[in-house]
Every structure is written in C-alpha cells, then in structure tokens.
Amino acid sequence: MTALRLVAAPLLASEPEPTTAADAVLQLENVSVRYGAFTAVRDITLDVPRNQILALIGPSGCGKSTLLRSLNRMNDLIPGARVEGQIRYNGEDLYDPAVDPVEVRRRIGMVFQKPNPFPKSIFDNVAFGPRLGGTRDGLDEAVERSLRRAALWDEVKGKLRSPAMALSGGQQQRLCIARAIAVDPDVVLMDEPCSALDPIATLRIEELMRELAQRYTIVIVTHNMQQAARASDVTAFLTMGEDRAGHLVEMAPTDRLFTTPATKLTEDYITGRFG
Amino acid sequence: MTAAASLRVRSSRARGRARLNRLMTGLLVIAALLAIMPLVLIIGVTVIRGLPAMNLAFLTETFNFSRREVGGGYLHGLVGSLYMGGLAALIAIPLGITTAVFLTEFPRSPSTGPVRFFSDVMTGVPSVFVGLFVYTLLVRHIGFGTFVGGLSLAIIMLPIVVRSSEEILRLVPGDLRRASYALGARHWQTVLWVVIPAAAPGLVTGSMLAVARALGETAPLVLTALAAQTVVLDFQGEGQSALPLLIFREARGAFSAGQQRAWAGALELMLLVLVLSIVARFIGRRIRG
Secondary structure, three states: OHHHHHHHHHHHOOOOOOOOOOOEEEEEEEEEEEEOOEEEEEEEEEEEEOOOEEEEEOOOOOOHHHHHHHOOOHHHHOOOEEEEEEEEEOOEEOOOOOOOHHHHHHHEEEEOOOOOOOOOEHHHHHHHHHHHOOOOOOHHHHHHHHHHHOOOHHHHHHHOOOEHHHOOHHHHHHHHHHHHHOOOOOEEEEEOOOOOOOHHHHHHHHHHHHHHOOOOEEEEEOOOHHHHHHHOOEEEEEEEOOOOOEEEEEEEEHHHHHHOOOOHHHHHHHOOOOO | OOOOOOOOOOOHHHHHHHHHHHHHHHHHHHHHHHHHHHHHHHHHHHHHHHHHHOOHHHHHOOOOOOOOOOOOOOHHHHHHHHHHHHHHHHHHHHHHHHHHHHHHHOOOOOOHHHHHHHHHHHHOOOHHHHHHHHHHHHHHHHOOOHHHHHHHHHHHHHHHHHHHHHHHHHOOOHHHHHHHHHOOOOHHHHHHHHHHHHHHHHHHHHHHHHHHHHHOOOHHHHOOOOOOOOOOOOOOOOOOOOHHHHHHHHHHOOOHHHHHHHHHHHHHHHHHHHHHHHHHHHHHHHHHO
C-alpha cells in the first residue's frame, strides 16, 4: 500500500495549497450546497487524495453528509438542492451540463448509513450494478470477486441464492460494500457506514476499508472520532457557523490532525469540548 | 430515605387502572367479534346451504332444462366468469399498475392531480352505471358478449388496482431507491428492477382484491354479457354467462331446485376467489425472488 502511494505521488505534484494533494481524484473548489434558501455547506476547498481514506468529521448538522452526496451527484435527487463552485473528478467538472449523473455514480459509488440491501438474493444484490451496465457473462466471477474483496465470501459462498435480508446487520453492510464495488468504481463514498453496527462489525468494516484503499479511494463521513483516527489517512474537520452553514476548518494527515491540530476549534472538538 | 414498601402493595389508583384496562380490553374484543361476525356468517351459511347441491356434475355440467328440475351445473357460468375476469385482469392490471407507477414516480407532473382525482371518483361510481356506460358506448353497436362484459369488469377493477398499487408503491423505502441510484441505475431501471419487485407481493394482493371484486359483480354484466345457456367461447357477439348472473337469476326464482343451484354457485364463486388469492400470493412471493 505504501509502495503504491509512493509511485502515485510524483505524477501530479503541482498544487501548492495546504488542502490539496499531490494526486487528487476529486478537487473541490469553493463548493457551496444550498437547499432552497438554506446554505448547508459553504465555500469548501479541498482535494481528495487518490487511494487514500479521507474522513470527514464534525458536529451533527455541519453538512458532512451533504458534502459527501454532492461528490456523486446524489444531491440531484433532492428537490431544491443546488451545488455551487466546482468539483472536478480527474480534472473534469462533475456538474458540467454534458456530464451524465448516472455515469458519475458508476465511477463514484456510495455506501449508506443504514445497510440497505435490495429484497433480493445475495447474488442478485451484488450483480445488480454489473447488470445495469448490460453485463451478462462473467457475472459469477464478478460477484465472487466483489464478495471476496468485501470479506464476505467465506460467510455466504454456500447461500448466494438466499435472501440478503436474512444476513446480520454487519454482513448486510459488507454486502452493500460488495454491491458498491461490483461496478468497479474509482471512489467509494461512505456515509457513517458503521453507525448502525456493533463494535465487532464496525472493526471488520474498518479493516475492510484498509484493504479497499489499495484499490479504491474512500471518503467516509463519521461521527466517531476514534474511527476517523483509526481508519483514515487524511481527516477534514468541518463545523458550522452562526448561520448553520458548514465550512471546512482544517484538513491534515490524520495523525497530525489528532496530535497537533492547527486550530483551537479542532482541538476543542477532538478533545470533546464541543460537538 | 423511608423504609421500602413491598412490591406487592398496590396503590388504589393502580387498582382503578387495572380495572379500566380489563374493561377496555373486553370492549375491544367484543368490537372485533362483531366486526368479523358478518364474514363468519356469510361463509358459514354459504357453505352449509351450498354443499347439498355441490358435486362433480355441478362443476362440470351446464343445464339447459327447466329451472324446476334438479341436476346440471354452472360450468357455463364458471367459464364465463373466468373468461371475462381474465380479460378484465389483462386490461385493468397492467393499466392500473402503470398508472400507479406514474402517480408515484412523477408526483410533480401536472397530470398527476387530475389522474388521481378521476381514479378516486371512479371508485365510487355505482357498478350499474358502468354497465349502462358500456351498453350505450359499445353494446348498442357490437352487441352483447364476452369482450364487452370483460371491459365493464375492467372498468370496475381499474380504480381499485390504481389505488391499492399506489399505496403499496409509496411504501417502498427511499433507501432502496437511493441504493439503486447510487449504483448508477437510471430512473426506469430503478422502477423496473427495484421498486416494482420490492412492491410485488402487495401489487399482487391489491390486484387480486380487484379481481375478486369484479368476479362478484352482477349489475354491469346484466347489460353487457346478458346470459347464455351453454359454454360460450366466442370473444364477442354471443351472450355470455357468469356465476353471479346465474346465481342472481336462480336465487330469485320460485323453484327450490334452482335455489339450491344458486347456493352451490355462491359457494363455487367463493372458493374460486379463495383459490385465486392463494395462487396470487404464491406468485407474488416468487416475483420478489
């Protein structure tokens, strides 16, 4: 994993700003998201580094999930939601009128807070994405590969045709991760993926994220600071102002943000003085 | 701290609450029993009075002799009911479910309001009007028959299918839709492969309710299917029979042999709906996968 990063780093080393990365999959520039008259997040500029885990932390209501949803255009589904500023994916504007949001979501997948498998078989859940793209051949291999990557294969290999709803909560969430990576996305967005899980299932998902980061870029929203500290490479801390609009306070490599935060606000938050 | 009171001691208020609780529970049980009484009585009386005339001949024969004679059966009515009911289902279920999908998937379309309003109004239209409507529009030009009978049943079914399907589709969790969109599914793919399969058992149940209602309809058939003495397989142009038509005709009659047959016919109709419901349940579960 380290080797991968070393190789990837020199490719695009041109950005001088502190919140930018050497090799960024996603670049956000002055991004604001509004729901009607309400501004949920304001003026966010940051880069999502490739093949790393970026954690978004901050108090409830600071717009972490909103920001996350704007990264694969899931906000398009919410009436009245508007994204301003620019989000570039591999240099291309995500919100360019010529860009098909469906194509965006195939490259940038998402895992939700509550495990939400379809009421279908385990196999059909994982095969859903590939089938959307018209894949008919090699589905068995694709499903097995995704389930292996999601560390679920050994538990379900004998019962691929049984309903996904019969799995435990932690297994369902790993199934949702398998489903998301079955379309082989570039980036996987995770919106508090462990908040409905017990500590053991949570740990398994965190280990899994480590594995996945070798292949995919992960952006995770979490309420749990220990989780951010344990499981991420880079952490961005957001908070909200007087007008309840979220903004970015600080973004840094995770160990630095948690040991020597640059701002008093971050320090107060990570030591539990507010939020 | 005062000395702890025993757990067994009840305050006087607690005793009052317990009494009230028993009283209310009793009232609810009585209300529930009263509510299911008509159903139990209908089923009971139909079975008791229908069984004597119910036999293999009743299910497999027609009768073209006088109504005062014993024997024969309602095969022509069964065939007519299945024929027209099937035709009505073929028309009303796809149309009704697509309408419901439209209402739930395009809530901001300007036609959503009017469509829902008219479908609600249609639910309340007396069924004899439906018969009159089809009679004036079609029967006067192309005559009585299976098709016009089926069509009038379809009109009865349509608003029931729309209403029940809409409720069921609305219950599909938003989480599932979002999961589908997040995988890069288009709107139509999400509807076809996620929303409808998730709602399938409910859609089937709602459609069955509509079929059951249509199978029991008499008034619209009097003016469209008319009647038949034998099994009719013609699509249109010949009068067609149906179980409720035969029951209606013979139950009014003065002859006990006819009335016996009418009771057996009622039992047959009830069993038919029961069998269809069970089959539909089974299918609904299979679709979900």
